[in-house]
Amino acid sequence: MERQGPPKPGLLSFSRATPIRLITRLRFCLTGALVVSAIAGCSTNTAPLTYAGTAQTRAPMATISALYVVDHRNEADPTWYGAIRGGFGNPLKTLHSDKPIQTTFRDAFEAALAARGVHLDPRTKGPAVSVTVAEFEADQVMRSEVKMRFDVAVADAASGRQYYQREIYEDPVSGAALATGIFADTKDLQALTQATMDRAIDDAIDEPAFLAAIRSHQRNGA
DSSP states (O other): OOOOOOOOTTOOOOOTTSOHHHHHHHHHHHHHHHHHHHHHTTEEEEOOOOOOOOOOOOOOOEEESEEEEEEOSOOSSTTEEEEEEOTTSOEEEEEEOSSOHHHHHHHHHHHHHHHTTEEEOTTSOOOEEEEEEEEEEEEESSEEEEEEEEEEEEEOTTTOOEEEEEEEEEOOEEEEOSSOGGGSOHHHHHHHHHHHHHHHHHHHHSOHHHHHHHHTTOGGGO
C-alpha cells in the first residue's frame, strides 16, 4: 500500500484519526467568524456634521439674495459620507449625516458666511452664491482620509452673470489608527471629516476675491 506523506503546510487536512469533536469545533469557529463579519458589515452610524469654524462673528457688511448648494456625488443615500473598511475595502461601519449632505453643507456655508458678516436675505437684490459638491467622502482602513472637493461661485441673481468662481479641494490623511476594522471608533473619522469641512469652507469664504465679489455687487444699497 502506498503511504501518504504529511499534509502540506498551510492546508487544513483531516484524516480518519482526527477526532470528530475537533472537526466540529473548527467548523463552529469558522461559522462564527463568518457571522461576526456579516454583522459588522451592517453597522450604520449617524454622525452629524455641524460647522464650528474659528472666525469671530462680525457686524453685517453685505447680503446675498440666494445660496444654492447642489450635491453631485450621485450617492444612492444622500446622507452617506464615509466608511470604516476592512482589509479588502469592504465597509464595516458606515457614517451618515443626520440630514442630506446637500443640506448639511448649505447650513454650514450659511453659518460661515454669517460669522463673517454676510447674511442671506431673499428680499434683497444682492448676488447669489452657488456651491456644487463634487466629492465628500471619508474612509478609514489603516489610516483615515477625507476627500472634499467643491466649486463656489458668485453671480448676479437675475441674469446669472458670474462674477467669481473657484474650486476648493482638501485631501487630508491621518496617521495610522490605533484601532482598525470593527474595533475602530467612528468618532475619530467623524472628527476628521468635520475638521476638513470647516477648513475647506473657511478657505473658500476667507478668499479676499470671494468677499470682494459679494461686496462690490450690492445693488441699490442692499
